[in-house]
Amino acid sequence: MDKALACLTRLRVGHSKGRPAPNKPCLLLAILCEIQAGHITSPRVAIDDRLVARYHDLYELAAGVRREARPWLPLWFLASDRGPDGEAGSLWQPALSPALAEVADQLGAPGSLDQLLKRFDTASLHPELYARLASEEATREAGAHLVARYFSWSPDAQARLHDYLEDAFASGAYEKAPERLKGPEGDSPRQARARSAAFRSLVLEAYDYRCAASRLRYITPDYRYLVEAAHLVPFAESQDDRPVNGIALTPNLHWAMDNLLIAPGPDQRWHVSPSVDALVPDSRWLCELDRQPLVLPRDPRWQPDRDALAWRLDQLRR
Template identity: 30%
Template sequence: MAKLVLMHRADSIYEDVPDVRYDFPKTYLKAAREAVGDWAIYYEPVKAGPRGYFAVARIQEIIPKPGVQDRFIALIEPGSYLRFDVEVPRLLQGRPLEAALRHADGTPKSGGAQQLAMRRLPDEDFARIVNIGLPQNLERIEAARYNPDAYEVAEDAAIFERPVIERLTNRPYRDVAFRRKVREAYGYRCAISGLQLRNGGGRPEVQAAHIRPVAHKGSDSVSNGLALSGTLHWMFDRGLISVAEDQTILVSRNKVPGEVVDRLIMPDLKLCLPQDKREWPHPENLRWHRENVFGQFIAAEPMPWG
């Protein structure tokens, strides 16, 4: 097995969906096959935007692209994709993070390897990039974000040095990373009510909901998330509300009283979306929710509105 860097740009001619598939030409087939079962880091080239290294995922399988000669698809293992909490710059103190992209004195090389859409990545470089993008102590950072006292109490406790791969597969850690990126993308505003509420300590009263649950092969991509208030998160997970293809909010009217709709949902029934279109809910995720969750609620527990 071998780890990779995958170059990705939103305006590419290749049909990439970062948390689902990576489309590439035959030139890179050997390297891609070597990476099956291992991890890859996504990289945005200079001409495409400022993000640098921005996400990580595990390659599950390589298949020919249907109907296209000499093109292949790297299928991403469901649930493995994760955005970095901090986008990692291409250069750190003027030195490339990848050994293959720098001279012996640390200065950047020009041309060659840095132009490759897919390139092998040594374990040491992989760990270094992930450790910058997804800090070891991310859970502590989030816990202390709106409660500095929580950090002070834990200050004397040593940070648990969790290996990189263990961290990438740890559900509590991934939940924190997902929550931070989804809430940030929506400006800490509920996508359905439009409200941006904070408690007395400044903590946002908005949660991060998976559109397609991880248990049903959903990803931790922001495009599989919605920022929702607690009540609306409960309603969404139980299929009382959903989102149409045109981003109109759907309501199970025979189960949700009109006064609840009037109080909790935007009057125009339109979703509040992130500024960055790359972070909008993916149509396939919304379709899955409509077909598998919406309208299927069975009243086995009390409604949150009494």
Template identity: 60%
Template sequence: MTDETLKSLTALRVGRSRGRLAANKPCLLLAIICEIQNGHINTPTVAIDDRLLARYFDLYEAATGDRQSANPHLPLWHLKGDQGVSGALWEPVFDSSIAHVANSLGQPKSLKGLKALFTQAVLDSALFSAFQNKQMAHNASALIVAHYFAEDPQQHALNTYLANALESGDYEKHPDSLVGEVKETHQQQARSAAFRTLVLEAYDYRCAATRLRFITPDYRYLVEAAHLIPFAESYDDRPTNGLALTPNLHWAMDNRLIAPGPDHKWHVSPILDDFMPDNAWLQQLHGQAVVLPRAKRWQPDQQALAWRMDHLLR
């Protein structure tokens, strides 16, 4: 396999926006490359799911500085008009009830409208194979950026995002490697990105204390990935050393006001006055069950939970 395979990536039919080549299709392909490299997409049949869409929004924002204008339904629909190595670059898997009229359908007006037509598409098999190879994935990303964003003032931010995303993919595929001291800044950034992705996905983007789950229309998440034993002390970015928490509860745990215990219940610091109304939002957590990931392999480490209990303010 050579870089000849990637030539079709420079032949996308793209429009122009504000005097520059439109970012929609290039960003969708970059998102697919990232998700193949982190192991989320492992066949040419690509699911149009939350992870892919969030990645697309991230890349569009990195490329343009404008997250609100991303409109993923546009490239997801129009990419089917581009050629891959040996045929269509992107073939939607239309619902059987509309497959016979698919070619006559007009462009959907929203992501919801698009998902009513298809939720999967098949990527050109030669490109899929190329994107599975780490070096080819890097080459493909560099080629797309150089061709479609050559004069873009955001090019540096886009390259930085891609370098971090592709390196974090190695960690996501091998989460046991997310432990040990790191000296290089780029490695720490990649590890942090992998930690965040693995923790939030393990908890299905739901808070481990309140069960709150919210994803904005432009795919920002309410919850954050919180270390149980702080990284500065543990050098441990494995998802078993993390929880998904809303920002206020992340702050409360880091300030030792609350702790998830080895009994899988929440505990509140006794220094908090029961009779102070302002403390009620924390007091109500006491004794509540910790929301755990469904997969046991991602459930919090007992020693990490014990560390939190030992450091609760007394």
């Protein structure tokens, strides 16, 4: 086994009912996925919504229940594990302030993610391990080792995790090269799933999980998002899964746009169909959107394509 990867099979994990606890392996699997998606680009790892949501996804697949995922525990206790150099605490080093670092051993485990983020919001993976994980082949090997070592008690969990990793790595390849999301899907079901997942991930992150119409942003305690990624020009017509052909919307407004009741226009404002009767009380929530500005991504690369906006406005029910 590769020396840099071997440390992943020697984690200090708790046990429950004779099984290794899934917390640390799931966190490391989440980190592997984020490296391959190009979201983690150095040994320094940001503790952000993407990573925590990915951890919840993997924990649910491994343990069968999402609400019991407690990401602050592996984020904190992984600091006790040995890296490729064999030194205790070298695998994962939280970026604590000097004052906190002096008393870290006395703090005890945080009781929530908010408490943990008050202590640190970034940590560093051992640089030798990160350097190996820059290779997709090594990342796949690392994922296989983690799944085999810590989930041998459940062939079903192993199969679910392997499927997730395959889809995540395929999706990550699109996220790193979003220009590849324009054009036919190809014949592979996995390729279609990967494109769809990449579209969703890129759009929701571009809008910071905020609805482009209502401005609502809500992430549940178990890291499910209120908003959905909606195509401006449907894929069946455009064969375009690039994020510039997408917009983040709450489910009700996604439905309203798909049913041609509302549309974003190239003027970057919302337009409401004249078929929506403003005198009907139940219609007011839609009518109030008329001429309101779109919430736009901060990164200009991901702002909606003007031609796609024009197409969508042309479809508005008259």
